[in-house]
Amino acid sequence: MNEQDIARGMQALALLDPDIKRAAAQLGPPPVRHRPKGFETFLSAIVSQQISTKAAQAILERVTALMPEVTASELLNIDDQALRDAGLSWRKIEYAKGLADAVNTGHFDIEGLDLLDDKAAIAAITSLRGFGRWSAEIYLMFSLKRPDIFPADDLAIQVALGRLKRLPDKPTPKQARDIVEHWAPWRSVGSLFLWHYYHGPPI
Incomplete structure (x- = not known):
């Protein structure tokens, strides 16, 4: 999604939801965020699980330095111990391999995700070990630029939605989707x- 898409979306949301209209008037639109399509982004998602962004970036750089190009075939050629020495846990090595x-075997077609609807694409991604619904939805949002994705399992989104709607507590994922x-x-x-509101909510 580019700035124009976000502007159109915010305009529509302001008409649909007075709380969005109120908050957006004070905070402005969210910034553009995107990630490239492809194998490296999926590998990065595995590396990033449960560690800081800075640590994940350092490990990913060491892992990708082991490959002449970042592809599934090249990763399969790397010895597990070399990946462990680069900073991946044994569980993440299992997921990455x-x-x-x-x-490599064609059971997961990254390029083919473009041809699937949201539900089918999420099902394809979550069929992989190590990828839950949140990871799938993030890929659809930021790499495939799908316009109607809501990662309700994201803690920051739950907290921000609770604040936006002046709820006594953050909603559950199901409640958030309903809201x-x-x-x-x-x-x-x-x-x-x-996410924008979470980091800088209006007073």
């Missing part, structure tokens, strides 16, 4: 705004 094997159902077909922009 599983991802690479699925790509923003009327944001369709702009729930990706709504999600971006909630």
Whole structure:
């Protein structure tokens, strides 16, 4: 999603939800965020699990330095101990090799995700070990630029939505999805705004 997409989405959301209109008037639109498509982004998602962004970046750089090009075939050629020495846990090595094997054998077609609807694409990604619904939804939002994704399992989104709606506590994922159902077909922009709101909510 580019700036124009976000502007259109925010305009539509302001008409659909007075709380969005109120907050956006004080905070402004969220910034553009995107990630490239492809194998390296999926590998990065595995590396990044449960560690800081800075640590993940350092490990990813060491892992990718082991390959002449970052592909599934090249990753499968790397010895597990070399990946461990680069900073990956044994569990993440298992996930990374599983991802690479699925790509290499054709069981997981990254390019083919473009041709699937949201539900089917999420199902394809979550069929991989190490990838839950949140990871799949993030890929659809930032790499495939799907306009109507709402990663309700994200803690920051839950907290921000609770604040935006003046709830006594953050909603559960199911409650959050119900609350923003009327944001369709702009729930990706709504999600971006909630992250934006989380980091700088109006007083």
